[in-house]
């Protein structure tokens with residue numbers, strides 16, 4: 001029996017498509033691999049870019065997702 005193991009998620013990364021141990025972005029909820037996940041911020045690459053203030057064409061769509069995750073935290 002393993003001890004001291006947190007809830008581990010295994011699956012396929014939504015960013016690069018790699019399989020293995022996954023992390024959930026605390027901002028958009030996307031499942032990403034360790035490579036695409038920022039452990040310091042707890043965010044996926046996309047959200048990290050948003051925090052950086054980098055505006056992309058996908059920004060509009062991303063905002064919709066953020067709005068949705070906000071709704072979940074309150075209520």
Ligand SMILES: [Zn+2]
Pocket residue numbers: 013014015016017018032033034035036
């Ligand atoms: Zn990845």
Ligand SMILES: [Zn+2]
Pocket residue numbers: 025026027028029030043044045046047048
């Ligand atoms: Zn994210």
